[in-house]
Amino acid sequence: MERWLIQSIMISVFGFLKDFRPEDPYIIQYLTSSPMNFTIEEIIQEIFPVSTYTCVNVTIIIFLVTDYLHYKPILVFGAISSVISQIFLIFARTKTNMQIMDFFDGIMIACDIPYYTYIYTAVDKKHYKIVSSHMNMACLIGRFSSAVLAQTLIDNHILKVQHLNYLTLTGTTLSLLWAIGLPSVQKSLYFHQGTEKKKKITDIDTSKPKNVFQILWLDFITAFTNHNVLQWSICWILGTYFYYQFMSYCQSLYQQIYYDGTDLQITNNGMVEAIYTITSTLGVYFVGIIRIPSWWLVGILTLCQGLILMVMAQEHLLSYAYLGYILFGTFYHIMITIANCEVAKNIPADCYALVFGINTFTSHLLQTCVTIVVNSPIGLMLNIRTQFYLYGLSYLIIGFVYTINALRSTISRTRIQDIFTIA
Structure with missing residues (x-):
């Protein structure tokens, strides 16, 4: 078996x-029942926001330190944070x-960055897709299996x-x-790249931090001055923000619906989670099979997500x-x-990790700002149903903008084709 495939399987x-x-799938049910007995308001306004605040504060640091320490130590650190979080959840x-538990949960989420970028340093670019x-x-x-x-x-x-917490602790320990x-x-x-760095600037010594940040800046400029990259990164950031916010508070809505009589x-949360993973996969x-222009598909799906939230x-x-x-999860x-x-179509292959890190950080930053406004004591402290109305309305507006952009792109492309036909 080839070395790159072994490394891919291991990660x-x-x-x-x-x-x-x-x-x-049952975290809210656990926290609202005996022996925890927290209210939904305490969970969504005082406990869960901690992981959001933590994540946004450490994401960029994690990205830079990850690269400097060769990835593996941060993967280990993220796993340790997950174990600590689980121990607090079980015994505290x-x-x-619980806020301390969520602090370590935020670190664990931030440490997803080295997981998704580790393999790009270990294999040749031709294997990136697989x-x-x-x-x-x-x-x-x-x-799905859990x-x-x-x-x-x-x-x-x-x-x-x-008792499911002990199974999760087993998974995190493994x-x-x-x-x-x-x-x-x-x-x-x-x-640690030395003369092997892919940049056209051959006289940069990448062992010096200031020069490393110069290369980071050049990669940033290369990626985000591309109009397509900027547009699709905004789509990525907004979609990821809403997804994380939805996943963080959806069970709280389930609990409210259950309290109101249903x-x-x-x-049945576990069954729903399993179905969701299958339909998402x-x-x-089918993304690679469906012949619908990208902006039209994203615009339609975003409008549908807004309606779902409403x-x-x-x-x-x-x-x-x-x-x-x-x-909602499948469409995301x-x-x-x-x-x-x-x-990926519009950037050099080894810029992807930087773009991934920046987009992830920006989505967490947006989530933090909205969480402060919506959930914190200095904000509006909205109930869970009102929050979902707000998210749904926002998503409908974004979907409308995407659809207008798709229409503009279609008209522009049609005009260009007409010009060539006339010529």
Whole structure:
């Protein structure tokens, strides 16, 4: 077996283990029931925002330190943070302890950057597409298998919701052990490159930090002065922000719907998570088959996501809310796949990690700003249904802008074709 394939498989196994989290579909149910007994308002206004604030503060630092330390130490650090977070979740009970738990959760999320960029330093550029596929599939399989396991154990009364935390702790511990055993990276994208750096500027010594930042700046200019890269990066940032916000607070909406009286038991979260991972995987696969112009597809999907959020905000049937979750998540993965592909088409291959880091940081920064306005004591402190109305209205406006852009692009392209036809 070729070395690059072995490395791809090894990092993908780590991705599977880090995303093997049977507790996640039931985290709100766990926090609102005995022995935790937090209210939904405490969770969405005082506990969950901590991970958002933490993530935005450490994302850029993580990106730079990751490259300097050759990736592996940060993967290990992220796995350690995940283990600590899980220990607090299992054994701690106070609100302060849960905020500490969410602090380490934020670090764990920020440490996703080295996971998605580690492999680009280890394999040749011609393998980028297939190793990216391996990493994304590994995470989806991890989420799918943990969701199916959780649902099966709950439905058959083998374990209670609080016991799922121990399975997640097992997964995070195994991910830590696997991270320690990962092969070390001998080079990086910016530091420690010497004369091998791909830049046309051949007289830069990349062992000096100031010169490294000069190269980072040149890569930044190369990427974001490209009009297509800028447009699709904005699409990427907005889509990722709404997705993270949706995923962070959707279970709180489930809980509110359940409290108001509904048609299903909230213990079906695991089944819904499993279906969502399957439909997302299929959706991403069909992106390469569907012959619809990218902006039209993104515009239509974004408008649909806005409508889904508006419907979920006023919904009193949990079955419809579950369907909304599946559709929203699937549409996001389709959209982000399109955005990633469009960005990748227009930048050098080894600029992708920088663009990924900047776009991820910007989406977390936007999420932090909105969280402060919507959830914090100095903000509006909106209830969960009002929040979803706000997100839905925002998404409808963004989808309308995307659709107008698609229409403009179509008209422009048609005019150019007409000119050539006349000529």
